[in-house]
Amino acid sequence: QVQLVESGGGVVQPGRSLRLSCAASGFTFNTYGMHWVRQAPGKGLEWVALIWYDGSNKWYADSVKGRFTISRDSSKNTLYLQMNSLRAEDTAVYYCARDAFYYASGGYWLDYWGQGTLVTVSS
């Protein structure tokens, strides 16, 4: 069965960096695009980033562009989100999610989600 397990969250000061990981299992990782989606406490869902199945293309929300980097390591079946210059408004639960289509040249709906990891940006 498909499993996505996020890790790396925690409390970090404004301006500092943090790297999130998402360990994937139960499917052929290097054939699916992957997304990060976040949810601030008590708020709705915000799409953050997408990486194609082969890592060749990446897209970001305007709110994180230039500060966050999505990447993947197919040898480790792991998705990453490097977050730099963190701000208070980046405080959220960060979910990784699988794109629905394999070998897709684009992004589609999100069919599997992890449980999320909480990032708190505070001094």
Add this chain to the structure above:
Amino acid sequence: DIVMTQSPDSLAVSLGERATINCKSSQSVFSSSNNKNYLAWYQQKPGQPPNLLIYWASTRESGVPDRFTGSGSGTDFTLTISSLQAEDVAVYYCHQYYDTPHTFGQGTKVEIK
């Protein structure tokens, strides 16, 4: 960016009654190349990640009860729960994947009256 606006923000429905949630996109999410609407619906219960209900605006995900129905095209979409059950209490989100950045609606909270 495509802005997704849901209405209402919350609604209370009696058990067994119909619940209707609307989602409007700021531009069409219909593709004439494949005649598909690039819209999905998710259900999120407290303390849980979102769960996929509907994709291509009206295709029910495997295992989703048939009381959940998606409809609409272009810029206007609807999620209908035909007979509300206690386990349907949740927040529901629409999601457009027509263009990047992907965007979600603000969510609609469904409660029991």
